[in-house]
Amino acid sequence: MNRHLMRKGIQRFILYVLILLFVLVSLLPFYWITISSVTDQHELFSIPPKYFPQPTLENFVNLISQLPFQEYLRNSLVFATGSTVLAVFLSFLAAYGFARYPVPGSGLLLLGLVLSMALPEITTVVPLFRILRDLKLINTVRGLIVVMSSVLIPFTVWTLVSFVQRVPSEMEEAAIVDGTNLLQRLWYIVLPVMKPSIATMLAINFINAWNNLIYPLVFTSTPQAKTLSVAVTEVFQARTPYGRPWELISALGVTMVIPAVIIVLVSQKAIVSGLTRGAIK
Missing domain, CATH: 1.20.5 (Single alpha-helices involved in coiled-coils or other helix-helix interfaces)
Incomplete structure (x- = not known):
C-alpha cells in the first residue's frame, strides 16, 4: 500500500x-x-542581457508620437468588433436555419461553407479587391468589416450548427403552443441556452479579426483606415543604430496582445456564468 x-x-x-x-x-x-x-534601447541590446531592467514607458511614448496611434487603435477596435458582431449575428441565424429547417441540398451547402475555409486568404485578395473597388469601399473600415465578416462566417456557422441541434426542440414546441413567434423563440429560448457558445465564438472571431494583417494591408493605404496590425509593418521598416527598432516593435506587440487577453478573460466569465442559466430559464 x-x-x-x-x-x-x-x-x-x-x-x-x-x-x-x-x-x-x-x-x-x-x-x-x-x-x-519597457526597456531602454541601449539596455535592450546590452551584453550580457538584462532580464530585470529598470522599466520605462519611453518606448510607448515614442510609439505614439511616431505613428497616428489613436487612429490605428480606433480603426482596429471598430474593425474587430464590427466584423465579429456581424459574423456571429449572421452565423447564428444561418446555423438556426440549417439545424431547424433542413431542405434538400442544405447539407451540401454547409459542406461548401466548410470547404471554403480551406482557401488561402491570398487567393481571395484580387476578387475581393475588385468587389470593394466597385462598391467604393476601398480604404474604408466598412469595407474591411464586410470582408473579414465574410471570412469568419463559414467557421462560425459550422460551429454553431451543432450547438443549435443540442437545444431541445421540445422547448421551442412548448413556446409555439404558448403563441410565441420566431423572433421571441430565438431571443428567449435559443439564445440564452447558446450563450456559452456565442461568447466563445465572439472571443475567437475578435482575436482572429484583431490579428488579421493581409486584408488591412491590401485594402487600405491611409491612416483613416489602417489598423494596428499594419502599423507593425511600418515600424519594422525603420532603422536604428541597433538595426530594427525592437523596443518599439515590442511595445506595439504588447499593445496588440492586451485587448485579446481582456476578451479571453471576459469571455471565460461569460461561458462559466451562462453555462446552465439559459436552460433553466
Whole structure:
C-alpha cells in the first residue's frame, strides 16, 4: 500500500513538474516581449542581457508620437468588433436555419461553407479587391468589416450548427403552443441556452479579426483606415543604430496582445456564468 501511494505521489510530482515547465516555456515569449517593451534601447541590446531592467514607458511614448496611434487603435477596435458582431449575428441565424429547417441540398451547402475555409486568404485578395473597388469601399473600415465578416462566417456557422441541434426542440414546441413567434423563440429560448457558445465564438472571431494583417494591408493605404496590425509593418521598416527598432516593435506587440487577453478573460466569465442559466430559464 505504501509503495502504491509512493508511486502515485512520484507520478503526480512528475506531472506537476512537466506542467510547470510547459507553462514557463509558454509564458517566456510573452515575458520577454513585455520586458523589451519597457526597456531602454541601449539596455535592450546590452551584453550580457538584462532580464530585470529598470522599466520605462519611453518606448510607448515614442510609439505614439511616431505613428497616428489613436487612429490605428480606433480603426482596429471598430474593425474587430464590427466584423465579429456581424459574423456571429449572421452565423447564428444561418446555423438556426440549417439545424431547424433542413431542405434538400442544405447539407451540401454547409459542406461548401466548410470547404471554403480551406482557401488561402491570398487567393481571395484580387476578387475581393475588385468587389470593394466597385462598391467604393476601398480604404474604408466598412469595407474591411464586410470582408473579414465574410471570412469568419463559414467557421462560425459550422460551429454553431451543432450547438443549435443540442437545444431541445421540445422547448421551442412548448413556446409555439404558448403563441410565441420566431423572433421571441430565438431571443428567449435559443439564445440564452447558446450563450456559452456565442461568447466563445465572439472571443475567437475578435482575436482572429484583431490579428488579421493581409486584408488591412491590401485594402487600405491611409491612416483613416489602417489598423494596428499594419502599423507593425511600418515600424519594422525603420532603422536604428541597433538595426530594427525592437523596443518599439515590442511595445506595439504588447499593445496588440492586451485587448485579446481582456476578451479571453471576459469571455471565460461569460461561458462559466451562462453555462446552465439559459436552460433553466
